[in-house]
Amino acid sequence: MAVQHVANTATAQEIATCLREHGHVVIDKLVPSETMDRIETELHPYFSATPFGHMSELGFKTQRTGSLIARSPTVRELIMNETYLGAVKELLSHAEKIQLTITEVNSLAPGAEAQFLHQDEMLYDRFPFPINYEVFVNSLWALTDFTEEMGATRVVPGSHTAGVGAQFSYEDSLPVEMERGSVLLFSGKIYHGGGANRSKRVRxxxxxxxxxxxxxxVENQYLSCPIEIAxxxxxxxxxxxxxxxxxxxxxxxxxxNSLAALELQHEPILRK
Incomplete structure (x- = not known):
């Protein structure tokens, strides 16, 4: 099996269909490089201040810079991209409500080791959700090019139907190579992991x-984004x-309704 790619002209329905069938899909060059330039400018002050991971699961040579809604107006545009968000909503359409659960930049420094293969759904106490019930949809936007040498994320194509506790080797996985401005969408059920960065560049x-x-x-959105910005x-x-x-x-x-209370700009719990 090969890594699945679609053109940026694909519809949300076509993308969601590919996601259901293969557990992942790359939308090539969905946004221009200039969009990524703006994001890098907005987030640059935070990159150097972000610590490296303190445990192997987080990567000893990986920095994870969060709170992106508060820190980057352009990331907000990515989140609301009509084609991209439409595909997410299509895949999670069985739910009455969907929510944003994480926003962070993952920076793999040269020498970063390959991450273990895992499912994102394992976050939920490894609960055995039904194979046909999607709980989590993740995405990785390429802020830099993704190459195998730079540690491109690796996926095991088709493993979204394997269930909890399946065993796959590194050789079962394929590197997701894509150009800057492309995005990898993948099911929370697919086995995947970051690759090893053998280059001299940060991925x-x-x-x-x-x-x-x-x-x-995963990320507390209410505390990650100050109420003044919200x-x-x-x-x-x-x-x-x-x-x-x-x-x-x-x-x-x-x-x-919490949204209505936010708009009123007062503390309704203390109101008499």
Whole structure:
């Protein structure tokens, strides 16, 4: 099997169909290099201040720079990209509500070792979700080119149907090589891992993940983005961040919609 690629002219439905069948898909050059230039400029001050991982799972030579909604207006544009977000919504359409669950830049320094192959769904206590029920959809935007030498993320094509606890070797995986401005979308069920960076360049990816609305967020969006900034954001982005009540959960105070309370700019819990 090969790594799946589609053109940036593909529809959200076509992308979602490929995701369901193969567990992953690369949308080639979905945004221009100039968009990535702006993101690098906005986030550059934070890269050098980000510590390296303190455990092997996080990578001893990998930096993970988060809070991207607060720090980068251009990342907000990536999140709301119509084609990209449309494919995510299509794959998670069985859920009443979806949410943004993580935003971070993963920077693999030269010498970074290959990450172990894993499923992102393992975050949820390794719960054996049904094979046909998607809980988590992740994406890696290429802030730099992705080459095998630079440590391109590796996927095991078709492994999204293998279930929890399946065993795959490094040789079972393929490097996802793509140009800057491209994005890899992949199911939370597929086995994957970062490659080893044998080059002299840092490999950077913008990790943006989504989940069904009833599981806990990986990155706490309410604390990652100061409320002063949150109040300036459009409603559709705030809704993705989790500020909109849905069904029987997400309310605050006296059963108030949290998005409406945010717009009122007061503390409804203390209001008499």
């Amino acid at each position: 950077r990816a913008i990790d943006i993940g989504f989940s069904v609305g009833w599981v806990r967020q 109040r300036t954001l459009p409603k559709d982005l705030l809704s993705l961040m989790g500020y909109e009540s849905t069904g029987g959960y997400g309310f605050i105070g006296d059963r108030q």
